[in-house]
Amino acid sequence: MARVVVDVMLKPEILDPQGQAVANALPRLGVTDVSSVRIGRRIEIEFDGEPDLDRAREIADKLLANPVIEDYQVRVVAAAEVA
Amino acid sequence: MARVVVDVMLKPEILDPQGQAVANALPRLGVTDVSSVRIGRRIEIEFDGEPDLDRAREIADKLLANPVIEDYQVRVVAAAEVA
Structure with a gap:
């Protein structure tokens, strides 16, 4: 079973209330x-x-992150790292 | 600069609409x-x-996660992994 994790964080210059x-x-x-x-x-x-x-990056771009205010990182994780 | 990441995910048996x-x-x-x-x-x-x-775990317990429906993992990350 293959899992990809996308971490989406506000850009550093954007306030995070x-x-x-x-x-x-x-x-x-x-x-x-x-x-x-x-x-x-x-x-x-x-x-x-x-x-x-690449697919995961496309999904992140189109559905998961707002590129105006957010950055994202995509990576494959081992099953053990999954919460 | 030391960064700790807390990943909070819904428990597997909880629906994620x-x-x-x-x-x-x-x-x-x-x-x-x-x-x-x-x-x-x-x-x-x-x-x-x-x-x-330990501090981060305490923060997660009290402020970040709802232990009834969520699991969390706490880990130290290298600066490079920070989004």
């Missing part, structure tokens, strides 16, 4: 050594046969 | 060899000093 909200909540947990939190999406695509990175 | 919607759209792109798409969250936590996995 959701991540900021988590970062702001950390001192209440006693965590003071975190400088930033960014929240993005992780998409797991399971291929019937061989994992196809 | 968002991923299903993407999977249903794939044939329109000419993609027919994908058996499933699951969409989760990827959170990048940047620590000032050393990455602290």
Whole structure:
């Protein structure tokens, strides 16, 4: 079973209010050594046969990421890494 | 700079309508060899000093994941892997 993971994150220059909200909540947990939190999406695509990175990139481009504000990375993962 | 990534995914037995919607759209792109798409969250936590996995696990437990329906994995990443 072949799995491709697409990680979609906001571009560094785009504000991430959701991540900021988590970062702001950390001192209440006693965590003071975190400088930033960014929240993005992780998409797991399971291929019937061989994992196809070019296909996955096309899917990411057209369906998963907004290229105006987001960057994405595509990679094949071993089954063990899948959450 | 030390970065910890938390991957939060719905548990396998929980339906993922968002991923299903993407999977249903794939044939329109000419993609027919994908058996499933699951969409989760990827959170990048940047620590000032050393990455602290136990701290990150605590943050994930309390702020990032809903343990009733989600699983998470915590890992330190090299700068190169950061999207």
